[in-house]
């Protein structure tokens with residue numbers, strides 16, 4: 197299978213290339229195009245190893261540097277949004293892995309769908325901000341949409357063999373993050389270093405902070421609503437501290453189907469690459485005897501208000517999830533830059549939501565405009 201990877205230098209992108217290595221001789225994956233942003237050395241190394249036709253660095257200066265470094269190869273080096281779009285639209289790619297972090301992934305991923313590529317979707321922010329338009333485009337173009345988020349991949353698997361049966365509830369599991377059990381006051385003095393230390397997953401900085409505020413779970417509720425057509429109020433978050441059960445689906449007959457594995461993003465990536473087949477994996481095996489106990493509890497939405505805010509924005513729909521997402525991306529960046537405290541992330545998102553009037557059924561231009569406007573408030 198030929199693929200393009202948007203965000204090949206990130207946590208998901210590098211693990212996807214490792215999965216391609218693992219699958220060699222089992223299912224060969226040829227990488228036709230890659231994109232990153234500023235990690236020129238890694239982009240160069242990936243270009244030399246996987247010999248794609250196109251490599252794009254979003255940052256113009258980094259792209260110029262990369263061009264010099266790859267002058268002895270036949271690889272085309274591109275930059276900016278046009279470069280990302282060329283990666284997404286490579287004529288020989290059958291699937292595009294969308295693994296850019298944040299809103300910047302939206303336009304290239306939409307282009308990939310227009311070019312009739314199957315989509316392996318890690319970039320949840322695109323569904324949060326433009327879920328309705330995104331799902332319409334998937335349906336219009338008749339392409340496959342395979343979730344590369346551990347919970348959504350789990351739900352997708354729990355639905356296999358049960359399509360057409362009514363879902364009673366989605367039980368979306370959460371690790372609870374590094375601050376599980378803390379009170380709101382206890383969160384006031386947490387540092388960036390503490391927030392970046394996730395108990396069960398190793399991921400990019402933005403999603404790691406989202407996991408600490410529980411905004412990640414809020415974004416995942418909205419993601420699940422679009423992927424599986426379930427109302428926000430039928431999606432229940434269950435804290436599963438060990439991150440072994442990746443999510444569950446409850447049907448009308450009250451049967452609950454769960455998907456389990458050790459926490460590794462290589463699992464959902466491989467499933468997206470090999471679907472509908474289940475092929476051998478290089479990951480370690482799950483031993484429930486070694487795990488011993490699985491624990492479950494309710495999330496604390498008073499302490500972790502981002503989860504509550506995301507649910508509210510999801511229920512309101514329209515432009516509100518765009519406002520939520522843009523404010524969160526900016527607030528997280530400010531927290532990572534040491535400009536605001538941890539609890540201010542939720543405060544700033546709450547303020548942005550209260551400042552906005554909803555727009556129902558926003559167009560792509562309205563989404564782009566509001567996304568930009570909200571970000572300006574943070575400058």
Ligand code: NAD
Pocket residue numbers: 202203204205206207208209231232233234235254280295296297298300318319320321344345346397398399400401402403461
């Ligand atoms: P990351 O920060 O490790 O990597 C992000 C990638 O996006 C890099 O390749 C970077 O170069 C690229 N990028 C950043 N800004 C860009 C821009 N403006 N234009 C073009 N490219 C840009 O992030 P990650 O942890 O790999 O997460 C990627 C996406 O996958 C996110 O949407 C995240 O929510 C989702 N996701 C990640 C995990 C995980 O385990 N890491 C799990 C589930 C979902």
Ligand code: MG
Pocket residue numbers: 345346347416
């Ligand atoms: Mg997840």
